[in-house]
Amino acid sequence: MFPPELIPLLEKVQSYNKQADFLAIEKAYLYAARAHAGQLRASGEDYIVHPLGVATILAELGLDTDTLVAALLHDVVEDTGVTLDDIETEFGSTIARLVDGVTKLGRLEDLNKQERQAENLRKMFFAMAEDLRVILIKLADRLHNMRTLKFLPPEKQRETALETREIFAPLAGRLGISRFQWELEDTAFRYLEPDSYREITELVAQKRDVREAIINHAILDLKERIEEYGIEADISGRPKHFYSIYRKMQAGRTFDEIYDLTAIRVIVDTVKECYEVLGLIHSIWRPIPGRFKDYIAMPKPNMYQSLHTTVISDWGDPLEIQIRTWEMHRVAETGIAAHWLYKEGGRPDQKLQERFSWLRSILEWQQELRDAKEFVDGVKIELYPDEVFVFTPKGDVINLPAGSIPLDFAYRIHTDLGHRCVGAKINGRIVPLNYVLQNGDIVEILTSNKIKGPSPDWLKMVRTSGAKSKIRAWFKKEQREQNIAKGKEMLEKEMGRLGLEPHQVLNDDRLQRMASRLNFAEINDLLASVGYGGTTLAPLIQKLMEDYREEHGLEDSSIGDIPEEEPQPFYSQEGVRVRGVSDALIRFSRCCNPVPGDKIIGYITRGRGVSIHTVSCPNAKALQAEPERLIDVYWDEQDKATYPVRIELVALDRPELLRDVVQLLSDCNINISALQARSEKNRTAVVTFTIVVRDRQHLNATLERLGRIRDVFTVQRVAAPGVH
Template sequence: MHKERAGFQTLVAKVKSYSPQADLSVLERAFKFAYDAHSGQLRESGEDYISHPIEVALILTDIQMDIETLTATLLHDVVEDTGISIEEIAQNFGPLVAHLVDGVTKLSRLDFKNKQEQQAESLRKMFLAMAEDLRVILIKLADRLHNMRTLKFRPQVKQKVTAKETLDIYAPLAHRLGISRIQWELEDLAFRYLEPEAYKDIATKVAAKRIDREAIIAHALGTLRNQLDEVGIKADIQGRPKHFYSIYRKMMAGRGFDEIFDLTAIRLIVDSVKDCYGVLGLVHNVWRPIPGRFKDYIAMPKPNLYQSLHTTVVGERGEPLEIQIRTLEMHRIAENGIAAHWGYKEGARPDKAFVSKLTWLRSILEWQQELRGAEEFVDGLRIDLFADEVFVFTPKGDVIDLPVGSIPLDFAYRVHTDIGHRCVGAKVNGRMVPLTHELKTGDIVEVVTTKQMGGPSRDWIKMVRTPQARSKIKQWFKKEQKSENIDKGRDLLERELKRLGHLADDIMDEAFLTEVAEQLTYLSDEDMLAAIGHGGASVIHIVNRLVALYQKIKGINDAEPIAIPTQSAHPTSAEEVQVIGLDNALVKFSRCCNPLPGDEIIGFVTRGRGVSVHTANCPNLPSLMQQRERLIAVTWGSKTAADYPVRIEVVGMDRPGLLQDVLQYLTESKTNITSMQARTTKEQEAYVSFTIIVKDLIHLDRVLTRLRKLRDVFTVKRVLSASGGKGDDGNAGSGTEGK
């Protein structure tokens, strides 16, 4: 216990350095409690497990967290890894500490590595936990940082998975919360494991220029100190550390190593905002500023509340020199982020006004409630959480942050939902622009509105960049037309049931509708009917569910259907697919969507060619619906074939070896490829389409999941029809993609 006790004493000393009045007795109790609970447990490094919570707590003292958070940190693994309950934590340390431990425990159980639906649900839960108490995610970030520091003791396969998850999820979160010291270390550690050769190359190049760089900085520091002494401004001047992943990202964007400005960087910390601008003038007087490289984050703070002046100048030897200027308080916020707003007092919490400034978190919590699809949620999150930003002004001077590529409509909906709905035009910097105009940092945007409540256009859904705006537009149409859509959906459902020969009044009993709505995760049966009415749900899919439920409740055998809608077609085997109400029908799979066992399916009676089988979300279904009398219910039979063709598309970074990596996995997984097409874009993206042979939907999901984990792969999708192609029924394909 001697080593662990020494680590705990280091923790106590660090807390005393920034919070002399803190009650340390609760930390002592938490240490003993955790030590006893983890007794006999070892880390993969061979160390006693208690060393981990101590190291995690030490990380949080670097950002000067309060006693309650540190207490919860020492206890954060006892519920997950021992027989201790949350109730015992509450009895010994109070409800708040128990709440934090419970939050971290639940986050530890989230799975970001499985298929998209599970990943989306895990992300939803993480953001809800953050909204409840942001300290939960701070503990989790520190926990991840220590696990990354000790990643070398884990198996190599797990190293890659953990590093990718860190770079995809945890480092961007640290950035959004403004905790740069944790963000940078997470990025560099993950980069080291994901791209070891690139990491080594950059480390070598940085080391090779160290002597020259130190000489340049030393000379610049001397010049600055002399100038500051002359004008009487006190400043702490320091060189800035280099972060390898930041350099790597800039090189991947096409910049050469010698073109990266922040390789030689200086930071000045002064007493006041006035001194910040005074030092800026002095710097520009001594060295020539590089045009377009000045950024005023004091007047326009970042969404994570970061403030500083940034400028890049030409040094005396002609080398670029990046300079940051900030006050001590700005520096504390830049390093510690949101943690800086808790202060040092026990029990202190940031006020609601501060939390409300975290617009990105509020935005995510707003629009995520409106989205049903996992893919839509994850794609939206990439925009709201991970995308680069532009900062624009309202006419009154308020700063609005938006993702790069945003248009005036995104701005209008960010200001207020009603302004977005009534938007008819926009002025940017006093000039009328189209609603598709791309906004740039520094633009002054004025929204032109109509007094009448006209409402948005459906075209806007495809035009806007932010998920927040898209969600509000969709919600308007759903709300405005819900009553009409409910009636329309009910009518479509009744007609479809009657066409198939079912007793619509019996099957559309409210209890059956409610149960099917719950199965499909709708809030109510009216929401499900409205979804049918506005085209957001397949009536065939819901009819199949209702009929199956009705037959189950009434004890009707599936092999003895209650309806006989048409005469028999050409005789054939029904081992693969059964046509409800038709015996010995000739059955063909439609090439436009290539149904797989496990897909929801619908049949279409063709002229002289039997029944063609489509997926329930086939892109040709809208045109088939125009001949509803020819649609017929079908189900998968008891025996399916071994091989089914399916088209998939892989989108990734256009780099040497990407196609080889994809083909290698498909070969190793014994997945047969029957055709392949590839193309690239100016944006350095590669699009590769394959037709592969799989056994069923589960087999396909397994292939897609593995492909998504390959390096530099952005998306992997099943393609339901080729653009402009035709299905077996002569209907033009729409190019729609499946999940």
């Protein structure tokens, strides 16, 4: 006997899937009920009411057993002591993966609200790319929460409503689930703009009787004419939802000017009948030029198909009419769920996954956007329903967010096409790169092999996050190439100082041996490290010369001495202990600036105490040639000292960059000193400065935050100035 509160859900499932695993659904319900026992919603109801409500919403879309089971369990990991391993043991790996996909990340206490939102969105999109059912559960979860939003404090109401309007409602629209989108938008509208919501509902109510009379008369006329042609059709009125009316009024139109407050929807059996009904409608009422849209021939990216036309009714008022088949109607109402081709225990339909490949495009660029605000803003742009449809010269259709420019088009086609873009032709006419694309434009990109790459100004011009990501990636690569060239120049200059021809010592075989010895994958990695100061020059030259002398049978005296680096005194004698020595003079090497958490070794210098290096420091590896002078050292765990670290940050040279860097460090209560900034070619800025940190964990967290600043390309720990 099933629990009585579960019966409505099971009956709904049985109505569309008599082979569903009802025992699995019951098992999940009872498991969740036990896990949530004693927990209450803000409304005062038992918590289990929520997962049951989420599963019921998904059953209304006709989803499979696994999705419903995961919906019932979707909060147990986040809100109870149940683990994902427990879920996998009880219900299998598929259910565990779905539950994990909708579970918020834990341990985000060190992040601010926007950073937490960004990280949770990242996780959600990764999970969506693997299994689209994740987002269906998440949307149903949000829809049920919005229905009970009135029980939350006002501040939480606004926060949830804003995220719903900016992220989840557009996402539902992108997936074609219009019934979710409209309810999410209208509910969010009610909490975010209560006065405007009340005004619009009152205006709609005032004119409802007149509007319904016009619609009913038009429906009767149309029904009679369609029946004369022997076409079976379902004809009904379709009111616009409130948020849609509000957006049009925000665009400058008055309430009386919004003529499609109610539309007529005609549903027929075949595509042929759609066009026949369209011709019939245009023979009854005069169509308004420019208001016909054929979404059957050219479906929207979310799979929506219909014919749209607007005519002048017998009363002289505009009347919008939509014409579609029953299959198109099912897709228009439930979007991705209408195409759900999972069999019980089967695999997803590959074509369905490909239809929503824009999800993967988000994953492609999101890894480049470390700044939380920029990532969330990028998601909003990708999800925003306003799009333009343009054509390649060959006639292929490319859809882009409204406001896109030719550069967005170029990068959507191919990365190299964007990098080499020098101009564009729109409909055969040359236009500037900041031209805003319009529906129907034929776009031809003009390129040049002489152009070196994108301009930093393009980052401010392009609309799509994908284009921004590819431009940033180019600058990161360019910065690496500059460091490689700089490192090579430094090595060659040092060879000249020693009276040697660079090609004598710096051949590829020797450099590759040295790169491998220092744990670099290839020569260019070594040269780049030398260029930005990650590898100190003096010990590297010494090892290269040792290799050179050994190969040519030369004596040590055949080259001059290479000066040993000047180590930096440590700020606290208590920071590091020398094993077996209580009063050793300790100095920290500037080449690697060790901090607690780094693995370290000590090197006994001539008369200047013990020099401390990180184990991974290239200098330390070179010093291992004298093992008798190495000594064990370890961090004093009781030490409360702070440690200086040199940082290099490379970014787009823009106003207020330094302010953003200093402000972030100030917000984190981190002292900063010796800040220097310089501008380089391609409008990049290099900012170097010293910060004081407690340990490596503190340093890594700081580097991560710095990397999230807008327009930052790279941020890394470097050697102190003057260390070569």
